[in-house]
Each structure stands twice: as C-alpha cells, then as structure tokens.
Amino acid sequence: MRFKDVFSIIGPSMIGPSSSHTAGAVRLGRVARELLGAMPKEADIVFYGSFAATYAGHGTDVAVVAGLLRFGTDDARIPDSLRLAAEVGMKVTFRAGAGAAVHPNTLSVELRSDDRFCRMTGCSIGGGNIEVIEASGFDLRFTADYPTMIVFHGDRTGVLADITRLLSGANVNIGYMDVDRKGRLGEAATAVETDGGLSDDLLEEIGRLPGVTGISYIDLNGGAEA
C-alpha cells in the first residue's frame, strides 16, 4: 500500500500551497538532513519533471531548504527558509535536471558538511507523502512514514542477523526492510522501518556491530528542530 493510514489522506497540517510541491518537499529535505546527520554547509538540489517546471511558483525550493533546517510541514517559518539557511551558513543551489524522472515529482539532494557527504533521491507522491528511492548511492526504497534506520555496512554473512537480533532484543517490531549492495562482498546498505522509535543507546549499539560503517536515523514525527 502506497498510502498507509488515515493521516496520509487527511493531513498533514501544512503551510501551503501544494502538498506535493511544498509539504512533500519539506519531508524529502528532512530525510536528506537526517541521512547526513549534521547541519549541511552546502546543499545542491536538483528538480526533475513537474518539480523542474514549477518549483519556484510552488515554493518547492524554500520547502526543501526548510526540511534541511528540520522544520515540520506546518512551520510558519517555511517561507523564510532561504534567509534562515543563509544565516546558519548553509550555501544552497538549485537547478532543473534534464532527462526523464521515474516519477513526475522527483528531486535529488547532495549535502556536505565538514566531514560528511550524502546524496538522496526521492519522489513526492501526493498529499505530502514521499518515497525515497536512493540513499547515498544505494537503491533503497522507504516512505519515512515510520521511524526508519539506514545502516551502511559491508556485505558480510550475518550482519543483518546481528541487526535484527538487537532490534528484537529491544522489543522493536520491523515493518519493512530493503537491502541493496554495490557488489558481492562490497558495500551494502539496509533500510529498516520499525513500528516504534529507536533509542540513542540502541542506535549506538547497532553502530558498533562488526561490519557496520555508518548509521542514520529518520523519525519525521519525532525529533527536535535545530
């Protein structure tokens, strides 16, 4: 099911004017920000399809940047996000990408901080709902409707078993998983959607597992603004 619950239909509460171009874009920006795990110094945003044609009119540009600042979809500061980003030293560029997109409303974000880099591609599928289709070079699909952990790890026997064992030990139910690897025994990444939120301790424990090289945690309903 692309749409999971009643609040993906009635909702979100949001600043207008477009749920796909504004609210969905805020959420996509927020996912990218959580993937990076830090305040970006540089953000390069590329719009495709209908996004490319109309991003300025719908405020899609200010919406993505609001997400990078960790604003919610109904934050009254969204229209001011470009100024607020400049104030915290974030350098933002926008451009329209060429070529066919997988979905009419698609965008890619590349983020850099002093020591981190991440790339994310996602689609805004209507009513503020999103589908991420790429995270840092991996074909990972998830909606961020639920708390979502992205684990970067080596493609080794038992890594997933270690992760799921820790989750089950903490009584966390997995709703959905997606795994991709760049090659056999190469780099791999796993997206795990869970029914409940994950504690910092649990995330640290998973991050220390053998073979795990990085971890990001996305909880669009929780977490504080920064």
Next chain:
Amino acid sequence: MRFRTLNELAELSVREEKPIYRVMLEDQAMESGRTAEREWDKMKQYYGIMKEAVRKGAAAEGGSRSGLTGGDAKRTLDYALRPDSSLALDAGKAMAYALAVSEVNASMGRIVATPTAGSCGVIPGVFVSSQERFGWSDDDMVGGLFCAGAIGYVIANNSFISGAEGGCQAEIGSAIGMAAGALTELKGGSPAQVVHAVGLALKNTLGLICDPVAGLVEIPCIVRNGFGAVNALAAADMALAGVRSVIPSDEVIQVMLEVGGAMPDIHRETAQGGLAQTPTGRRLAEQLAAGTRTSGDRKDGENDGE
C-alpha cells in the same frame, strides 16, 4: 487496514454494525499502535485548523503571494447572503468556505491537506457549512473526517490523489468523493449509500486535467474547490434520495486510474498545457517570472545556483 476497496469497507461496516468512521478509527489505532482517543484528538486538532482557515479566508485575509488571486471567498459569501442568489445560503456558504480555505493555502497559510493542498477547500467547505446548518458538534465532524479518510485511503491506494500522476480528477475529484461520502454518513445514510455517493461524485470529475496557470495552485484550482463543495452536496443528496451509481464505485475508481494514466504530461500539473498555455495564461506566467526577478521577495542572489 482490513479493507482495500469501498465494497470491503461497506461490508465491514455492515457486518460489525458500526459506521464507516468507526471502522476507520479502529483500524487506524491498530495500524499506528496509538490509542483511538489519541488519533481522535489529532483529527480534532486538524478540524480546528480547517475552521480557522475558513474564518481567515472568509474575512479576505488570504491574498496570494503572487497577487493573482484573493478576495473571491468574501465576494461569494456576500453574494450568497442575497435573497436572489441561485444556490441559496447553505450551498453558497459551502462554496464560499471552500474558496476561503483555498485562498489561505495560496497565501502560504496553514491548512490541512484533504487529500492534497490543491484540493484542501472542498472538505472544510462542506463540513463547516453543514455543521453550521445542522448544529452538529465538533466530534460529529471529526467522525466525518475519519469517514472521508477511509474513502480517500481506498481511492489513493487503487488510483491516485496527485495532479502530477492523475490530473485534477485525482485531487478535486477525490476530495469531492470523500466529502460526499462523509456527508452521506453524517446525515444518516447507509454504508451502501455512502459508497454510491462516492461513485456518483467521481463520475462527474473523470477526465478533469491539472493545468495550473504559471504552475501555481491558484488558477483554476481555487474556483474548482468552490465548485467541488457544491458537487459534493449534490452527490450526497442524490445518494440519500436513493440514486445509485450503476457502475460500482470501485469500478469508477479504476476508470480514474485508466484516464489518469492515459493523460498526457502537459495536462498533469506541468503547466505545459490547458489553461496554463492559453494566451492569457502564458502572459500571466511571464509577468510573474519578470516580477519575481525584480521584486526581491524571494531571497535569490547567491543562494540561487541557477
């Protein structure tokens, strides 16, 4: 959720002897892992936001950022108060309130997507005007929103709710179907009548393209919300009077999918066709493009890498 189609939803409602909104509420609590009370409160908060948007828009506090639109809600409401208005007061209010919420949306004000921001006026227009008319409580209306959500959930997962995917029929069309079904239940209609109301409403918007002038959610989106509210009232009245959707509503939803899939890109929110590409539509888009370059209300400068 335990239902994938409107037929399954109506069957659950009949079998468990509870209204559709109740089925949705209980399934929602199961899905989210939160209590039904908490989900109810969240929806009630959303209804508060809708009422506030009606109030702001009707007082003409919602001028759009582009300057293309604004003030039509107040104009329409004033006219609805006249004894010679064709719609008469109650339907006129539904129309005016729907315009009001859409105008607030265009002004980057706060609204609730129902199911999208482009179609955010239809449900508040129908709900707030009907509440005033029939004296229903806020809790009655919150139940109505769960019913509308159940209908939208089926439409979204079997077809689409975004203009970019399926044209305006997917946005305004879905909103009208949701509002019509919910109003039918609020007025005591049976689950079967609720489903007929949805099918009747959807049939009337099949094929509606998404062709926003300058790509903005203003022209023709705002007036389509106003018309949508009136159509929802009409569909609910038809269903309550006993009119049936001879083509079952679940089959109508499949037609929406077929039509939207066949719709050319220029008619799916890209502003490359339809009203957006009329001589006047193009002129307005060019004026706005020139205006935003010089007005400086968008902080472009070094933050714009274009």
